[in-house]
Structure formats: structure tokens, C-alpha cells
Amino acid sequence: xxxxxxxxxxxxxxxxxxxxxxxxxxxxxxxxxxxxxxxxxxxxxxxxxxxxxxxxxxxxxxxxxxxxxxxxxxxxxxxxxxxxxxxxxxxxxxxxxxxxxxxxxxxxxxxxxxxxxxxxxxxxxxxxxxxxxxxxxxxxxxxxxxxxxxxxxxxxxxxxxxxxxxxxxxxxxxxxxxxxxxxxxxxxxxxxxxxxxxxxxxxxxxxxxxxxxxxxxxxxxxxxxxxxxxxxxxxxxxxxxxxxxxxxxxxxxxxxxxxxxxxxxxxxxxxxxxxxxxxxxxxxxxxxxxxxxxxxxxxxxxxxxxxxxxxxxxxxxxxxxxxxxxxxxxxxxxxxxxxxxxxxxxxxxxxxxxxxxxxxxxxxxxxxxxxxxxxxxxxxxxxxxxxxxxxxxxxxxx
Amino acid sequence: xxxxxxxxxxxxxxxxxxxxxxxxxxxxxxxxxxxxxxxxxxxxxxxxxxxxxxxxxxxxxxxxxxxxxxxxxxxxxxxxxxxxxxxxxxxxxxxxxxxxxxxxxxxxxxxxxxxxxxxxxxxxxxxxxxxxxxxxxxxxxxxxxxxxxxxxxxxxxxxxxxxxxxxxxxxxxxxxxxxxxxxxxxxxxxxxxxxxxxxxxxxxxxxxxxxxxxxxxxxxxxxxxxxxxxxxxxxxxxxxxxxxxxxxxxxxxxxxxxxxxxxxxxxxxxxxxxxxxxxxxxxxxxxxxxxxxxxxxxxxxxxxxxxxxxxxxxxxxxxxxxxxxxxxxxxxxxxxxxxxxxxxxxxxxxxxxxxxxxxxx
Numbered sequence: 077x078x079x080x081x082x083x084x085x086x087x088x089x090x091x092x093x094x095x096x097x098x099x100x101x102x103x104x105x106x107x108x109x110x111x112x113x114x115x116x117x118x119x120x121x122x123x124x125x126x127x128x129x130x131x132x133x134x135x136x137x138x139x140x141x142x143x144x145x146x147x148x149x150x151x152x153x154x155x156x157x158x159x160x161x162x163x164x165x166x167x168x169x170x171x172x173x174x175x176x177x178x179x180x181x182x183x184x185x186x187x188x189x190x191x192x193x194x195x196x197x198x199x200x201x202x203x204x205x206x207x208x209x210x211x212x213x214x215x216x217x218x219x220x221x222x223x224x225x226x227x228x229x230x231x232x233x234x235x236x237x238x239x240x241x242x243x244x245x246x247x248x249x250x251x252x253x254x255x256x257x258x259x260x261x262x263x264x265x266x267x268x269x270x271x272x273x274x275x276x277x278x279x280x281x282x283x284x285x286x287x288x289x290x291x292x293x294x295x296x297x298x299x300x301x302x303x304x305x306x307x308x309x310x311x312x313x314x315x316x317x318x319x320x321x322x323x324x325x326x327x328x329x330x331x332x333x334x335x336x337x338x339x340x341x342x343x344x345x346x347x348x349x350x351x352x353x354x355x356x357x358x359x360x361x362x363x364x365x366x367x368x369x370x371x372x373x374x375x376x377x378x379x380x381x382x383x384x385x386x387x388x389x390x391x392x393x394x395x396x397x398x399x400x401x402x403x404x405x406x407x408x409x410x411x412x413x414x415x416x417x418x419x420x421x422x423x424x425x426x427x428x429x430x431x432x433x434x435x436x437x438x439x440x441x442x443x444x445x446x447x448x449x450x451x452x453x454x455x456x457x458x459x460x461x462x463x464x465x466x467x468x469x470x471x472x473x474x
Numbered sequence: 475x476x477x478x479x480x481x482x483x484x485x486x487x488x489x490x491x492x493x494x495x496x497x498x499x500x501x502x503x504x505x506x507x508x509x510x511x512x513x514x515x516x517x518x519x520x521x522x523x524x525x526x527x528x529x530x531x532x533x534x535x536x537x538x539x540x541x542x543x544x545x546x547x548x549x550x551x552x553x554x555x556x557x558x559x560x561x562x563x564x565x566x567x568x569x570x571x572x573x574x575x576x577x578x579x580x581x582x583x584x585x586x587x588x589x590x591x592x593x594x595x596x597x598x599x600x601x602x603x604x605x606x607x608x609x610x611x612x613x614x615x616x617x618x619x620x621x622x623x624x625x626x627x628x629x630x631x632x633x634x635x636x637x638x639x640x641x642x643x644x645x646x647x648x649x650x651x652x653x654x655x656x657x658x659x660x661x662x663x664x665x666x667x668x669x670x671x672x673x674x675x676x677x678x679x680x681x682x683x684x685x686x687x688x689x690x691x692x693x694x695x696x697x698x699x700x701x702x703x704x705x706x707x708x709x710x711x712x713x714x715x716x717x718x719x720x721x722x723x724x725x726x727x728x729x730x731x732x733x734x735x736x737x738x739x740x741x742x743x744x745x746x747x748x749x750x751x752x753x754x755x756x757x758x759x760x761x762x763x764x765x766x767x768x769x770x771x772x773x774x775x776x777x778x779x780x781x782x783x784x785x786x787x788x789x790x791x792x793x794x795x796x797x798x799x800x801x802x803x804x805x806x807x808x809x810x811x812x813x814x815x816x817x818x819x820x821x822x823x824x825x826x827x828x829x830x831x832x833x834x835x
Contacts (some may be wrong), residue, residue, distance in 0.1 A: 077476065077477060077478065077479070077480075077543060077754065077758045078475065078476050079475060079477060079755075079758060080475070081475055082475075085475070147475055338832075338834070342834070352829075352834050352835075353835070355826070358825075358826070358829050358834060358835070359822060359825050359826070361829070361834075362772075362773070362776070362825040362826075362828045362829050363776070363777075363780070363821075363825060365773060365828070366752070366773035366774070366776055366777035366825075366828075367748070367777065369752055369755070369770065369773050370748035370749055370751060370752035370773075370777060371748050373477070373748070373751035373752050373754065373755035374747060374748040374751040374752075376477035376755070377478065377751045377754075379477070380475075380476055380477045380478045381478070383476075384478070390743055390747050391747045391748075391750075391751065394743065394744040394747050394748070397740075397744050398744050398745075398748060452733070452737065454740075455733075455736065455737040455740035455741065455744075456733065456736065456737075456740070458740035458743055458744060459736040459737065459739050459740040459743075460736075462740075462743055463716050463739055463740070463743055464716075465716060465719065465720065465730045465731070465736050465739060466720065466728055466730055466731040467731065468731055468732075468733060469727060469731060
């Protein structure tokens with residue numbers, strides 16, 4: 077155990093900190109709405125130029141081009157958490173599509189898509205889930221058959237975040253109907269402007285259309301728009317699903333939220349008394365603090381395993397399950413602390429605190445507990461892969 | 475930057491675990507819990523051979539000069555088999571001597587502790603919380619008052635006693651004016667007592683009897699090791715639950731293939747891993763004398779109390795009716811975790827302290 081940083085990394089941390097301090101006025105706020113808000117795009121480019129986003133993506137594809145250094149990535153994440161400034165884009169294009177293309181895309185695909193995606197000028201949505209294929213994603217039935225030089229796609233996707241705003245979609249479709257379910261899927265990327273695509277907003281409990289349903293009717297996509305081989309889409313997608321699960325449990329984000337709640341509870345008063353002076357609230361805050369610190373220490377442990385090229389084992393498997401649950405609990409405490417003010421909901425509502433973010437998170441984070449592999453699927457994985465417990469026997473065919 | 479155990483640390487822990495697996499089976503736990511001092515003494519001799527008393531003793535006094543992370547690993551192994559051996563009391567006595575003892579006192583007592591001829595009980599409860607108007611007053615007449623839930627009271631040849639001002643004293647077991655009363659608790663794998671003082675002679679620790687903040691540090695060390703003990707006991711309970719669920723059949727299936735059972739086990743595993751990381755982190759910070767150490771210790775103590783309690787009841791539940799019986803002996807783990815939860819501060823009390831440390835009160 078040695079948690080000290082060497083001189084090189086201490087200097088790196090100071091550089092990151094002073095950059096963020098000097099540039100904080102350029103950061104977009106929650107009021108700068110819209111994924112392509114000029115302030116967001118400018119901020120993202122500034123972060124990439126200075127190595128604080130898209131850090132290890134080769135410069136020829138629009139990244140910063142640094143050697144992978146897990147420790148530096150962590151320092152960057154910690155400094156963003158400390159300052160509360162928005163970190164570089166972590167949308168599905170950046171976090172899922174780009175790593176996939178880097179690993180399995182053709183050179184033409186890399187050249188065409190990675191740079192605009194990183195810069196926030198090309199927004200992607202993910203076409204995975206279907207009404208009949210949620211946890212059992214491999215049973216998806218959106219199909220694509222070959223006609224000349226094109227795939228022709230028919231079917232429906234659901235839970236498609238940002239489909240309205242998206243320029244492009246990365247999509248799983250069944251191309252080999254006679255193969256076993258995991259072997260008949262292909263990974264296609266295509267424009268959301270392609271004729272035959274209809275997007276219907278799916279309003280969720282936050283009352284924002286975070287999600288959509290996407291319908292495909294004879295959508296023609298050139299065969300060159302496949303990533304990886306035909307029928308290998310499940311493997312292509314799985315490489316990045318692992319990535320998504322890690323992302324959903326970022327301990328630095330949880331620490332930033334904890335600090336924000338501590339500040340909220342020290343500044344808000346009821347009957348002239350600070351909320352933190354209420355022993356009940358205080359106890360809940362410290363109990364959650366212990367969980368946040370535990371997840372942060374766990375993150376250090378997982379990171380060390382990665383640096384040493386070893387599997388993090390159980391310490392890694394539990395991150396999505398616990399991280400999402402913890403974020404949800406943090407939001408619940410913030411809302412309880414605000415009391416009636418925690419009921420306020422709407423952009424121009426008087427007395428709204430923190431832009432109404434806690435209210436939105438409390439609901440949205442419940443979605444994250446369900447999405448990206450439900451909590452129950454996570455528990456199956458922990459029990460079966462982590463603890464070696466037996467799989468559920470397959471029911472006899474009816 | 476490395477958040478992991480060293481190879482030496484892994485080896486050290488697995489050698490203790492291997493010894494305990496051979497030498498501390500459930501039958502021995504039962505015998506010791508029924509009050510057999512011989513059984514506990516044999517186990518103690520083996521553990522001292524492995525160097526447990528040497529961990530925290532400085533090299534200059536013939537010890538290994540290791541740290542609290544190493545102590546945590548030993549305590550975790552002991553908690554895993556609910557060993558009838560109070561390593562926490564030993565570590566606290568060594569910590570008190572290291573921080574407050576004069577060179578002469580260190581030389582004298584460290585030697586006895588490492589050979590096993592001296593064994594300390596530790597009276598520290600009232601430095602955390604006073605009930606029943608307990609507490610020990612030191613004056614020129616000697617010690618007066620009483621201390622409750624003294625660790626390792628039955629086997630002790632000497633006691634390290636914290637007075638109301640935080641001063642530390644060494645008292646011989648058969649000192650005049652000292653009554654040692656047993657307090658029977660749910661946890662019979664360790665023993666707890668009451669010390670009643672009546673003008674009892676004592677040796678003050680430190681030059682001119684000044685112990686500084688040694689007692690505060692002892693509380694931190696004690697809380698850390700109680701958390702580590704719960705960690706080890708919790709991991710064992712999970713392991714036992716998984717093993718049982720893989721054997722026990724109902725409805726023509728092993729019950730571990732039912733998601734309802736599987737998810738209980740996954741919940742336990744998910745809680746243990748971050749808890750383990752938190753305990754390691756707290757130990758590391760205390761070893762490094764970081765300003766954040768006291769806070770992390772409070773968080774670890776309270777968090778492990780909650781995690782342990784959850785696992786103790788859930789693992790018992792996975793065992794079904796058998797978990798509730800004395801036949802499996804699972805209750806020794808359940809009760810040990812329960813005792814660790816209350817000792818040196820309940821989770822609520824410790825969280826309240828964590829809030830004070832951060833200026834939130």
C-alpha cells in the first residue's frame with residue numbers, strides 16, 4: 077500500500093488544477109441546455125486540446141494522443157470532482173462507440189466518425205434494447221436482410237436516449253435468422269436521417285423525454301456500415317457494455333455529490349436552524365459518506381489491479397450495482413433535506429435549489445439502477461461469476 | 475501509487491489463516507466458549523509463535539516494527555474463525571506502551587508481551603462513553619471507581635487502565651483493592667469484565683505519568699481492529715452461506731440456484747468488497763499518521779458495524795432453519811459481529827463523532 081503520488085503525478089495534478097481554476101468561466105452550466113450548445117462544444121474542444129478529455133485517443137482521430145496512464149486519468153477525474161466543473165463528454169458516442177471503432181472499426185470508419193464524435197459535433201444514440209429484449213438482449217428481433225449492396229432494416233428499438241438529437245445510431249440487428257441467438261446479430265452504424273426511421277419520444281417519470289422509441293421501416297443502410305463481421309455483433313457490443321457498467325458507478329461523481337449535499341445541509345435552514353444540526357440528517361449524511369469513501373477506496377483497488385494487468389475480481393463486479401444505488405440514496409437524502417423545496421420541479425420555479433438537479437437525479441438514477449444491466453442481472457453476475465453459484469436451470473421446453 | 479497488499483502481507487495473512495484452519499476448528503471454539511482456559515492458552519501459544527505479538531512492537535525492542543495494516547490482516551484472519559483470542563486487547567496494550575511508555579517501561583513490558591508471560595486486559599470503554607457513572611479517578615491514594623466491558627479481563631495478568639483524564643495506568647491483576655468481575659455477554663469467544671478499584675496501586679505510564687493523547691489513539695486502533703474482526707467474520711459467514719446453498723437441496727435443486735437465494739449472497743458480496751477497501755484505507759492512513767485517519771477510522775468502524783450486521787442476519791437466513799441452531803455454530807459469528815458493533819462506540823455514536831471531526835456540528 078502506497079497511496080502517495082510520485083513527483084511527476086503531483087506536478088500533473090497541480091497543472092490540471094491550475095488549468096481548471098483558470099478556465100472555469102468557460103465551463104457550461106446546467107442552464108446551457110442542448111447537447112450542441114456552443115459553450116459545450118467549445119468546452120469539450122478546450123478540454124481535449126489540454127489533455128483533459130479524449131486523452132488517450134490518437135491525435136489523428138481528434139484525440140489528445142497521450143499514452144494510456146490510468147493514474148493520470150484518475151487525477152483528472154478527481155480534479156473535476158473537486159472543482160465541480162463539468163468533465164469531458166461521456167455520452168454514449170464517446171464512451172461506447174469510439175472505443176468500439178478504435179478496436180474493430182475500419183480505417184474509413186475511424187476517420188469519418190471519431191473526431192466529430194469526440195468534439196461533440198456528432199451525437200450518437202444506442203439501438204440495443206427492444207420491447208421484447210431487455211435483460212435478455214440477445215433475443216432481439218429487429219432484423220436486417222441483404223438487398224444488393226444494402227442492409228434493409230425493419231423493427232423497433234426502445235429506451236433510446238437522445239435519439240431525437242442524435243445524428244447517428246449504433247444498432248444491433250439480427251442478420252442471420254437461422255443462427256443461434258448470440259451468433260445471428262450484427263452491429264450497424266448509420267445516420268438517423270436515413271428514410272424509414274421514426275423517433276417517438278418516450279416520456280419517463282422525470283417528465284423529460286430522456287428516452288425514445290425508434291421504429292425502422294425498410295431502412296436501407298450500405299453494407300459497408302457494419303462494424304466487425306456479420307453475425308459477430310454480440311461480441312462487438314459486449315466489449316463496450318462492460319465499459320458502460322464501469323462508467324455508471326464513478327466514485328468521484330459520488331464524492332462530488334456528497335460534498336454538494338454537505339454544503340446544502342450547512343447552508344439551508346429550517347426554523348433558523350441549519351439542516352446539518354438535525355441529528356437525523358447528520359447521521360444519514362455520515363452513513364452515506366462512509367459508503368462513498370468505501371466505493372472510492374474500492375475504486376483505488378480496482379485501478380491498482382488494472383495497472384498491474386490483473387482482474388479486479390469481485391471488487392470490480394460490484395461497482396455498477398453499488399455505485400448506482402449509492403447515487404440514488406444520495407439524491408434521496410438531498411431531497412429529504414430540502415423538504416417541501418425538494419418537491420419543486422420546473423425550469424423557472426421560484427425557490428428551486430441547485431437547478432432542481434436532485435429531483436431529477438432521484439428519478440433518473442432509478443432509471444440507471446434498471447438500465448445498463450438491471451440490478452437483478454448484476455446480482456446474477458456477482459453470484460455466478462464472482463461467487464461461483466449455480467446458474468438457474470433452464471425450464472423444460474413447453 | 476498502489477492500493478494493494480504486498481506479497482509479504484498476503485503471505486503473512488495466509489500463514490495465520492492456514493494455522494487457524496488447522497488449530498481453531500469449531501470444536502475448539504465451542505470448548506473455549508464454554509470457558510476452557512487451557513484450550514485458549516494452547517491457541518495463544520501457536521499465534522505468538524507466528525509473531526502476532528511482534529507485529530506492532532518496534533524493531534528496537536525486538537519486534538517486527540510492522541503497522542496497523544498488518545495488524546488488520548491478522549485480526550481479519552482471527553475474526554474469520556471467531557478465534558478465542560483477544561488480539562485487539564494485545565494491540566491496544568502495545569499501542570499504549572509505544573505512545574506513552576518510558577523506554578524502561580517499553581523494554582520491560584514488550585518482552586513479557588512477546589513471550590506471552592504477560593497478558594493485558596484493557597479498560598478503555600469510559601474514554602468513549604460513560605454509563606452507570608463508571609470511570610476511573612487517579613490520585614495519590616491510587617485508582618478509584620470502576621470500568622466496564624474491559625477487554626480480555628479473564629486471561630489478563632495485568633490491566634492497562636485509562637482514567638477519566640485520559641491518563642494510562644498499569645495495574646496488576648492481584649493488586650490490593652482490585653475486584654475483577656465477569657460480565658457474561660452474547661459473545662463467548664472473547665471475555666469482558668468489570669474492574670472495581672478501591673485505592674488500588676498502579677504504575678502510571680509515561681514520564682511523570684503523562685500519557686498525552688495515547689488513549690485517543692488507542693480508541694482509533696481499537697475501532698479499526700474491531701472493524702477488521704467484523705470484516706473477517708462477515709467474509710466467513712458469506713463463504714459458509716454460499717457453500718451451504720451449493721449443497722442443500724429443496725424442490726430437487728440446490729437452493730443456491732434459486733435467484734432469491736443467489737441475490738441474498740450477491741448483496742452480501744457486494745457490501746463486503748468496498749468495506750474491505752475502506753478498512754485497508756483507514757489502516758493505511760493511520761500508519762501514515764494522516765490528518766484524515768481519525769475520520770476514516772470512524773467511517774470504517776460504523777460502516778463495518780452496519781455491513782456486518784446485515785451479513786450476519788442474511789447469511790443466517792440463507793442457512794434456513796439450520797442457521798438458527800447450535801449445531802452449525804453460526805451463531806458464534808453472528809454474536810461476535812454483534813459485540814464488535816457496540817464496543818468502543820455504536821455506529822450512531824461513531825458517526826456523530828465523524829461529523830464533529832469535520833466541523834459539521
